[in-house]
Amino acid sequence: MEHEAQESTLPVPPGPGTDAATVYPWREALLRAIGELLDTEIPAGLPKLAHEDFTSLHRAAEDMAGMLADTAAHSRHDVRNQLSALRGYGEMLAEQLPASGAETLDAPLQRLLLATRSAEDPASLDVESGGGITIVGEPGFILAVDDRLENRELVARYLSRCGHSVVTAASGEEALVILGQADVDVVLLDLLMPGMDGHEVLQRIKEHPDWHATPVIVISGHQDMQGIIRCIEAGADDYLFKPFNPVLLQARIKAGIERKRWHDREEQYRQQLERNEQFIRATFGRYLSDEIVTDILERPEGLDLGGKLREVTILMSDIRGFTTLCEQLEPTEVVRVLNRYLGAMTDIILSYQGTIDEFIGDAILAVFGAPQHREDDADRAVQCALAMQAAHEELNRQNAQEGFPALHTGIALNTGQVIAGNIGSERRSKYGFVGHAMNVTARIEDVTRGDDVVIADATLQKLRGHYRIDDSREIRAPGMDGPLHIHRVLGDLP
Amino acid sequence: MKSPCILLVEDNELGRDMLSRRLDRAGFDVVTAADGEQALQIMRERQPALVLMDMSLPVMDGWTACRSARADPRMRQIPIIALTAHAMANNRQSALAAGCDDFATKPVDFPQLLAKIRTYIPT
Structure with a gap:
């Protein structure tokens, strides 16, 4: 009896094109989600089942991080098994959470589940079939919002093949829920949707204190330049007309991710400065007037x-x-x-x-x-x-x-x-x-x-x-x- | 009423632990095996209501175990759901040809798998 070649159970050998980021393009996004989960303390008074799941999830996440740190030592088969177990434990815990009232765990867990699901997507595992022009850039976490299933799938498949983690939303309402749960790098937003349309989603994003810096690329169905201008005025970062050229999409996504990373770094730097300033004020404030301290800080x-x-x-x-x-x-x-x-x-x-x-x-x-x-x-x-x-x-x-x-x-x-x-x-x-x-x-x-x-x-x-x-x-x-x-x-x- | 018994055949320890726990919570009595030979032995002795079989197993793989089970009158009637990695094409036909009753891809979509199990073990 003949059946297909089994997936290799040998470790991925080192060599050109086999570095971790190429073999597992979702690696970074998943590691981020794992890091966040591991940083979350186990909530006190967790019911027995949830506690059991949390412990297993924790262990599976640690092992997963270990495998991804040394991809050359583990086969794709092993990585996939680990991924599957990680998601399984996560789903079990998610089923237990509503009854246990451990809200602090909810957001990091949802993000981890998104990351594992995205990593398990066949399109994202199948990088060898990429082909064509590929723009190399940092992988990001993309939210694609479109009411049409085929459009969502197309974009998701395409972008995950380029190494991004993609999560999709079928409506404006759903998009806002995902933004609340995940650290999205770029939003790809279809303007024409029933219910809450793209214009409103854009406005909500730009008004939100935590999301307003997230780059938004709007997609318009027809060559509606007036609509695009309205969006740019409302804070959209970029736009595309349908049907769009996939290479152009890649380029804009790359620019969007860079913008987001730049903003994140700037934000980090600002917080560091603020901490320094507080330290100096606390140290000198008892001996010097506020004005002198401010002066020192501003020089x-x-x-x-x-x-x-x-x-x-x-x-x-x-x-x-x-x-x-x-x-x-x-x-x-x-x-x-x-x-x-x-x-x-x-x-x-x-x-x-x-x-x-x-x-x-x-x-x-x-x-x-x-x-x-x-x-x-x-x-x-x-x-x-x-x-x-x-x-x-x-x-x-x-x-x-x-x-x-x-x-x-x-x-x-x-x-x-x-x-x-x-x-x-x-x-x-x-x-x-x-x-x-x-x-x-x-x-x-x-x-x-x-x-x-x-x-x-x-x-x-x-x-x-x-x-x-x-x-x-x-x-x-x-x-x-x-x-x-x-x-x-x-x-x-x- | 006694819970229906499911035999889970899976060589990956973590995956086995995770899936057996989920099935246990869904109300099944779960026994596990790590390879095809063990699986056949448990099928003969315990007569589980259903088998979930990973096809890539050490010692004796799932394909061989399936065909052996179908050739043995003591195990012929036990439903087997094959679990295979979705990257492999045509696995459905191969699984059915080997004597499996149904087929699910890994990573497992648990609600979908549960629905499949329930068609063989009505509650």
């Missing part, structure tokens, strides 16, 4: 946080008699008073685009002009100091209400060169400042009384606005070479 070269000599205006503040205050109050009360004070001061400093270097107990050290220099650094520092003093009225009203003593703060400013950069050890470092100008500020702070704002002459020289000044004098401080000329600032000139 293409980024900000060099290495050591740099910069001219800055330094602000140092201290609560007068803080030690006495600590002795009068309970520790929890001290923290309460201090946090309210530091919170209010922080808000003011950040609102004047100052950079807070550190808090030392009740003392605040802030800098204007780093990481970013501005022409009005000294002016902003002075205005900031005045605003800090002005804020004491409200703070002390609250303190009095709760029975706490009033706070009186002295604020000193100095302008000079400092080294700004990430300073510290490898384990612990922060953006900070060192230099003689820092020490000078501390000396001025030592002689500043409560409620006063005292500035060094160096700061006064940099001021562009006009302020009321009094009590100008010279001080001599240990470690200072010469006398230091300082002024008290009373406020802006009216």
Whole structure:
């Protein structure tokens, strides 16, 4: 008895035209679907049968991925058996799912079933019979929408022979359901359909937040240029007139897939940038104003946080008699008073685009002009100091209400060169400042009384606005070479 | 009522597990064999209501097993549905010529296969 030659059970030998993508054109689409399924966690409380199916499906999917990773070691026969088992388990699970309420599993499972069915399609297995001109491109997942069965079959057969995975829909409604389930690369859309027509499907796709970037190629029955123009205006990416040249179809599909991949990569890149930005904001946001952080993010070269000599205006503040205050109050009360004070001061400093270097107990050290220099650094520092003093009225009203003593703060400013950069050890470092100008500020702070704002002459020289000044004098401080000329600032000139 | 017994002959272990489980859920009592010789032995001893036979089997292939079953009066009346890979043309005629009663292609469309089984085993 004679029967046909059996399918070879030998592994596909390596050689020209036998690489995995040529032998199994659906490989990539299936691997994607498998990856998605394997990433889905097993839902808790799955009924026994569904759980059993999920486990088998998982194993079959893993083995399938293994076979596809090393196609040279497995025969087509084995691959086909594996594919068939994979689909079988998937269908069994799909039958169990409605009763088990595991919605998270539904979408990846449907996509896997689509991919296996598409892989099992005889047309997609029969690549040797291709022939003619073939445009080589990345294989994609194509949704072909047409109300006529013969058209759907024709397109499906043709495109799967070119290596694409094809799923078809017989109506607009069906197309929308598939778009919801699968990650479609290109939609091939017939315009003339009963019920929901191509124009409406196109509009729905372009309005949908997840689908609007999916390229749509519209197909028109007659040379209806007006209709095509309407579609392009509505967001269609390309068009074809029936009967279409199959090579032209291939070329347009290829362009569509490239467009989709490009968009996907761009989207990924955008998300990465967003994550970076969130990280930088979280890292610097506590010390720098929002505006400075935004500025840093928007500079293409980024900000060099290495050591740099910069001219800055330094602000140092201290609560007068803080030690006495600590002795009068309970520790929890001290923290309460201090946090309210530091919170209010922080808000003011950040609102004047100052950079807070550190808090030392009740003392605040802030800098204007780093990481970013501005022409009005000294002016902003002075205005900031005045605003800090002005804020004491409200703070002390609250303190009095709760029975706490009033706070009186002295604020000193100095302008000079400092080294700004990430300073510290490898384990612990922060953006900070060192230099003689820092020490000078501390000396001025030592002689500043409560409620006063005292500035060094160096700061006064940099001021562009006009302020009321009094009590100008010279001080001599240990470690200072010469006398230091300082002024008290009373406020802006009216 | 006792469930009707189906003999599933399939050499691929995973495929055998999958299909037997599906048949079990559809309400059949399933026994399995991995080659033609085993299949003939089970057919003689268990007298299943129906046989699903993969045609490409090791030891003794499905074609030979089918012809042997048809030549044996103890197995002649047991319906056999051949399962073959759809890539092969003319398999239907070959299967019928070998004595099979019906024919289904792999990968199996389960609802279709179930419908075929039910024409031989009315519920």
